[in-house]
Amino acid sequence: MLHRTVTFRTGTAWDSPLPAEMDGPQTLVLAFAASEFSANPAPFSQLAAAFPKSVLVGCSTSGEIAGTQVHDASVSVAVVRFDHTRLRRAFTRVDGAADSFDAGVRLAAQLGGEDLRAVFVLSDGLCVNGTPLVDGLTRHLPAAVSITGGLAGDGSRFAHTWVLDRDQPEANCICAVGFYGERLRVGHGCDGGWSDFGPERRITRSEGNVLYELDGEPALDLYKTYLGERAEGLPGTALLFPLSVRRDAASQRVVRTILGIDEARQALTFAGDVPQGSIARLMRANTDKLICSAALAARQAVQSLPETDDALIISVSCIGRRLILGERTEEEIETVLEGAPLRAAHVGFYSYGEISPSVPGGASELHNQTMTVTVFSEA
Structure with missing residues (x-):
């Protein structure tokens, strides 16, 4: 697998040119952005233009994770071209919290396939009940399929969240990516520290x-x-x-x-x-326990994977943790990378809910105030 990360900052644009040469049907483009970009979606139009054949998904955040840093008013992007893994995007609108379970069922129907190995889901953070959403997915997908992801954020405002419909931020929607192929390796971990x-x-x-x-x-x-x-x-x-x-x-x-x-x-x-x-x-919580819990989540995520230099790491943590950690927030992110593969790409976001199994091999469920880590690599 080949990967690059780029970041868009308001006032300075992209920190490096978009790697358009990586475009293709087996390329995933993940974009995590401050909620205010719904009023200025130009960066998403640029991503869609640079990667017309790729699977482009993303959501609003309460803080964007890029490498070892956490930003606001930015777009954190990972571009990953898989060698052996196929991708499929699913998308549905949701008619309030009561529609959450059925929304999960609709996504599962779009993603079903014999060699489905993993699903990464991003949901509107305000109109969806994450518990039945995950339940709808797990009940209608094979038990061996790993389901991780998170609910979009809006800082501590709780006013407006969205997910990307290709290059347009849309409220009241859920998107997901299905990963297919026997060469894919997925690790996941979560821990709270409260x-x-x-x-x-x-x-x-x-x-x-x-x-x-x-x-x-x-x-x-x-x-x-x-x-x-x-x-x-x-x-x-x-x-x-x-x-x-x-x-x-x-x-x-x-x-x-x-x-x-x-x-x-x-x-x-x-x-x-x-x-x-x-x-x-x-x-x-106290800050030391929160930071230690992030390290534990990362350790769970990588311990079952074969040794590799290349991987995509996605961290989804909670806005509540960020508010408590304050100036020590980046320590939480740094601990995730301490045992990571040498050339791993790392992106993520602070959320209104985190989706992951509680234990390795367990069923996925919704968490809050928890650090969750998902690692994708190929054998």
Whole structure:
């Protein structure tokens, strides 16, 4: 496989010429961009013109990852030409959160094939419930297919997210890439680094990804009590205190991030399901544990792969982690590359939700506040 990375910065344009000579049906062009580029899509038109035969996908972000750096107001691009792997793009519009499962089914139908090995999915980050989206994909694709990706971001604003429809940013849409061929090798890893605090509470009323009551009390009131003066900044400040959710005492927990609040109904809307009857607990983190968790995710992703010098590494982390890490954000990204192949290309983004199996070989699911790492290489 051959790869190049390029970055577009507002005011300075591309940091190197677009490698148009790499264009072809087995070339993947990944573009992660600040949400404001929906009003100025010229960089995407340039990508589409330079790579007319390639598979071009991308989404809005809460920070663009390029190598060991994190940028804002930029477009981070990886161009990867596979030697033995075929690619197929899938795309669907989604009619709100209730359509999320069916949207996953529609994508699976577009991607099905005997030698499908992996799917990388990018979804609108505000109108989609990531849990049924992933469920729709996993139920209608072979169990051995690796599914990773993320939900588009918009900083801490939660106002406007999009995915690319070729060269046009589009809201209320989901795109995915299918990877086909026996020579493809895929590694994935995820880790959170968050710690529980406060009492466990039972989710006594919820519908899908909307939480109404904890222990019979209005969820929003309870959350505001914990946040104190930070409650004025909701939903953005909730990123600092996500919720851990597990179905019972023996189940593995997942982390959930708030996307919106409803004062009238005293409800909280999350990026994924918060099942009624589950056990919930608030979480917090320190910076060292977050950085260490990124290294653990990267280690999981590369440990099962054969030794190679060339690979594509895609990191999807959460905006909540970035807000906590602050000036140490790039340390999280640097740790991902510590054990990476020598000539690996590294791109990614800060998201509103991360998609990955929790453990190697496990089923994919939606995560929040988690670092996920996907590595693609060829044997």
